[in-house]
Amino acid sequence: MRTDPAGLAALRDAIDRLDEEIVTLLARRLEKVKQVVALKKEQGLPIYHPAREENLISRRREQAREAGLDPDHVEELYRCIIRQSRMRQTAHVAQAGVRPGATVLLVGGQGAMGQYLGRWFSEAGYAVRILDQADWPAADALCRDVDLAIVSVPIHATLEVIRQLGPRLPAHCLLADLTSIKREPVAAMLAAHPGPVLGLHPLFGPSTSSMDQQIVVATPGRDPAAGQWLIDQLVAWGNIVLTLPAAEHDELMDLVQGVRHFATFAFGRFLAERQVDLGRTLEFCSPIYRLELGMVGRMFAQDAALYGCIITASAERRALLKEYVASLHRTLELVDQGDAEPFHREFEQIARWFGPFCEQAMRESTFLIDKLVERF
Amino acid sequence: MRTDPAGLAALRDAIDRLDEEIVTLLARRLEKVKQVVALKKEQGLPIYHPAREENLISRRREQAREAGLDPDHVEELYRCIIRQSRMRQTAHVAQAGVRPGATVLLVGGQGAMGQYLGRWFSEAGYAVRILDQADWPAADALCRDVDLAIVSVPIHATLEVIRQLGPRLPAHCLLADLTSIKREPVAAMLAAHPGPVLGLHPLFGPSTSSMDQQIVVATPGRDPAAGQWLIDQLVAWGNIVLTLPAAEHDELMDLVQGVRHFATFAFGRFLAERQVDLGRTLEFCSPIYRLELGMVGRMFAQDAALYGCIITASAERRALLKEYVASLHRTLELVDQGDAEPFHREFEQIARWFGPFCEQAMRESTFLIDKLVERF
Numbered sequence: 001m002r003t004d005p006a007g008l009a010a011l012r013d014a015i016d017r018l019d020e021e022i023v024t025l026l027a028r029r030l031e032k033v034k035q036v037v038a039l040k041k042e043q044g045l046p047i048y049h050p051a052r053e054e055n056l057i058s059r060r061r062e063q064a065r066e067a068g069l070d071p072d073h074v075e076e077l078y079r080c081i082i083r084q085s086r087m088r089q090t091a092h093v094a095q096a097g098v099r100p101g102a103t104v105l106l107v108g109g110q111g112a113m114g115q116y117l118g119r120w121f122s123e124a125g126y127a128v129r130i131l132d133q134a135d136w137p138a139a140d141a142l143c144r145d146v147d148l149a150i151v152s153v154p155i156h157a158t159l160e161v162i163r164q165l166g167p168r169l170p171a172h173c174l175l176a177d178l179t180s181i182k183r184e185p186v187a188a189m190l191a192a193h194p195g196p197v198l199g200l201h202p203l204f205g206p207s208t209s210s211m212d213q214q215i216v217v218a219t220p221g222r223d224p225a226a227g228q229w230l231i232d233q234l235v236a237w238g239n240i241v242l243t244l245p246a247a248e249h250d251e252l253m254d255l256v257q258g259v260r261h262f263a264t265f266a267f268g269r270f271l272a273e274r275q276v277d278l279g280r281t282l283e284f285c286s287p288i289y290r291l292e293l294g295m296v297g298r299m300f301a302q303d304a305a306l307y308g309c310i311i312t313a314s315a316e317r318r319a320l321l322k323e324y325v326a327s328l329h330r331t332l333e334l335v336d337q338g339d340a341e342p343f344h345r346e347f348e349q350i351a352r353w354f355g356p357f358c359e360q361a362m363r364e365s366t367f368l369i370d371k372l373v374e375r376f
Numbered sequence: 377m378r379t380d381p382a383g384l385a386a387l388r389d390a391i392d393r394l395d396e397e398i399v400t401l402l403a404r405r406l407e408k409v410k411q412v413v414a415l416k417k418e419q420g421l422p423i424y425h426p427a428r429e430e431n432l433i434s435r436r437r438e439q440a441r442e443a444g445l446d447p448d449h450v451e452e453l454y455r456c457i458i459r460q461s462r463m464r465q466t467a468h469v470a471q472a473g474v475r476p477g478a479t480v481l482l483v484g485g486q487g488a489m490g491q492y493l494g495r496w497f498s499e500a501g502y503a504v505r506i507l508d509q510a511d512w513p514a515a516d517a518l519c520r521d522v523d524l525a526i527v528s529v530p531i532h533a534t535l536e537v538i539r540q541l542g543p544r545l546p547a548h549c550l551l552a553d554l555t556s557i558k559r560e561p562v563a564a565m566l567a568a569h570p571g572p573v574l575g576l577h578p579l580f581g582p583s584t585s586s587m588d589q590q591i592v593v594a595t596p597g598r599d600p601a602a603g604q605w606l607i608d609q610l611v612a613w614g615n616i617v618l619t620l621p622a623a624e625h626d627e628l629m630d631l632v633q634g635v636r637h638f639a640t641f642a643f644g645r646f647l648a649e650r651q652v653d654l655g656r657t658l659e660f661c662s663p664i665y666r667l668e669l670g671m672v673g674r675m676f677a678q679d680a681a682l683y684g685c686i687i688t689a690s691a692e693r694r695a696l697l698k699e700y701v702a703s704l705h706r707t708l709e710l711v712d713q714g715d716a717e718p719f720h721r722e723f724e725q726i727a728r729w730f731g732p733f734c735e736q737a738m739r740e741s742t743f744l745i746d747k748l749v750e751r752f
Contacts, residue, residue, distance in 0.1 A: 360673065
């Protein structure tokens with residue numbers, strides 16, 4: 001065998017020196033990340049910020065492209081670096097509850113979400129009580145000395161349940177709800193209970209296997225200091241808790257939940273009306289269609305009352321749905337006029353409006369399509 | 377809501393600068409690796425050296441330990457870096473084709489899909505010729521003795537291109553197209569060329585990293601025995617080829633592509649019309665919404681002409697879009713009447729119609745949501 005020529009040894013030394021520098025920079029990076037975490041904890045800010053991470057990835061991809069590196073490779077590396085710094089931040093979270101032994105009353109505790117939370121609180125060492133529809137005759141006894149009451153009932157029943165519950169709670173008790181609208185329920189809680197109040201909206205359902213990195217929106221009510229332990233508990237379970245005023249929350253959700261769920265429901269209904277051969281469409285479909293049909297099927301695997309409530313939650317939401325259908329009408333006219341130009345102009349304009357998000361969405365959905373294809 | 381304190385912004389800038397340095401070093405590293413590979417090739421030395429890789433990992437682990445980093449994390453990163461430079465060295469390994477040496481003419485070969493297929497055919501040992509818009513003066517010469525001609529042009533140009541191309545092809549040549557509608561193009565190919573004809577519709581785009589398990593619909597034209605080798609080639613690349621008569625194909629695609637793409641476009645347009653703060657909705661969204669918005673962004677990252685053509689491909693398709701919008705109107709009335717009962721009845725009925733697919737969709741989408749959450 002030939003021995004390594006001199007040129008090769010020099011190149012290897014150069015690579016070793018570069019690697020040494022890289023690891024030194026990684027160590028400095030970790031130092032900065034630790035400082036960020038400490039600062040955020042001090043200020044009560046959420047530790048993770050998915051949007052910030054995506055920005056970071058986008059910038060590195062761009063730099064990679066300019067430097068002649070494969071952007072996908074650099075993204076893979078940075079996902080790895082980010083994942084590692086995240087793991088480090090959560091590694092020391094205690095399994096024990098933040099206030100083990102405290103008494104939690106789950107109002108609507110027999111519902112899917114109530115049962116789900118009941119398991120988490122029980123396993124973290126809390127004393128869990130259930131107040132479901134049939135338990136109201138015993139409500140006074142169930143409310144005695146509770147430290148936290150969580151209202152987890154259908155939207156249309158929320159306000160009435162809060163009115164019935166409030167006067168029965170001890171003054172020190174933290175009252176929270178899980179409703180997917182926040183303005184009215186938080187106002188009702190403030191009116192019905194003089195103690196601490198916190199509105200919550202978990203952006204996940206009881207079918208989710210873990211709370212890790214699931215988002216919970218928190219809407220301030222009264223006495224945030226007295227409610228902090230519940231937020232700490234959610235964070236300890238892995239949730240990302242983001243604070244948002246009730247009005248802004250509701251406006252966002254009109255779109256994110258109202259319009260999207262309406263569109264999903266409407267597509268399912270259209271397929272049923274036309275008696276489309278689902279199996280046949282799935283046989284000859286792209287992964288994207290499979291994904292989209294999957295979102296429809298997912299909805300109809302769940303609860304009619306839940307989705308009915310979400311879609312028709314408020315007058316504002318119903319007004320937005322009308323605007324959505326009116327906009328669809330205009331789009332139909334656009335594509336039906338037999339002239340490609342206006343459609344192209346409109347498409348380009350929308351693409352510009354979406355901006356860098358398009359490329360990010362492309363990457364993300366390609367990643368998922370690959371996962372879907374891998375699986376089947 | 378609290379804004380980011382100044383200290384946080386400074387720390388983030390510091391992290392960004394470190395990341396920039398890291399990527400710069402990675403680019404320099406790749407440069408050195410390329411030089412090593414070139415030198416080794418020149419000297420006839422084997423490209424990989426497992427022992428050298430293990431040494432490298434050992435040194436980085438040691439450095440990590442000293443610098444207060446987790447050695448396992450640094451090892452994971454370096455395995456990733458090494459894997460990537462290895463992949464780069466082997467990416468162009470050709471897999472022998474089914475009919476290597478045969479001449480393939482890609483009509484519209486400068487388009488994204490044409491270029492994509494050109495790479496695959498070239499790497500499999502075919503002689504690839506390109507006939508794009510500017511090349512028509514040389515069309516006769518380009519068509520001489522070709523064994524396969526594939527029409528990969530926008531839908532609206534397909535029929536005219538086929539008419540121009542057909543008479544120039546040798547009689548033995550297999551004529552195929554990639555149009556996402558099949559009735560008219562296949563009829564046009566049969567009329568323009570007396571030899572073997574095969575309609576194809578690949579249900580994937582040129583952004584797909586691999587053909588593995590991607591579906592291609594094949595619509596029989598003429599002389600299937602003479603076209604079998606092309607199907608074999610697609611299968612050899614990992615595609616799943618499914619045969620479907622043109623009429624049935626088009627009816628399915630009116631729904632699977634026409635209605636879905638229309639709905640996706642319309643939602644993007646609605647968001648742009650309302651100047652929705654995308655970043656804000658993404659910050660406070662569930663993975664499902666992220667997925668759905670991702671599908672919208674994905675469309676607008678692509679070609680306006682492509683989607684314009686798909687959405688308005690035929691009179692049948694435009695008629696179906698009208699029925700879809702009419703159905704949405706009825707759904708709006710259903711949710712807007714202020715009575716939950718009819719909505720629930722309808723929901724249950726649709727859920728029954730979807731049947732076991734719902735549960736399957738639930739499992740599949742939960743799997744994907746978990747993947748999405750893992751990634752971020």
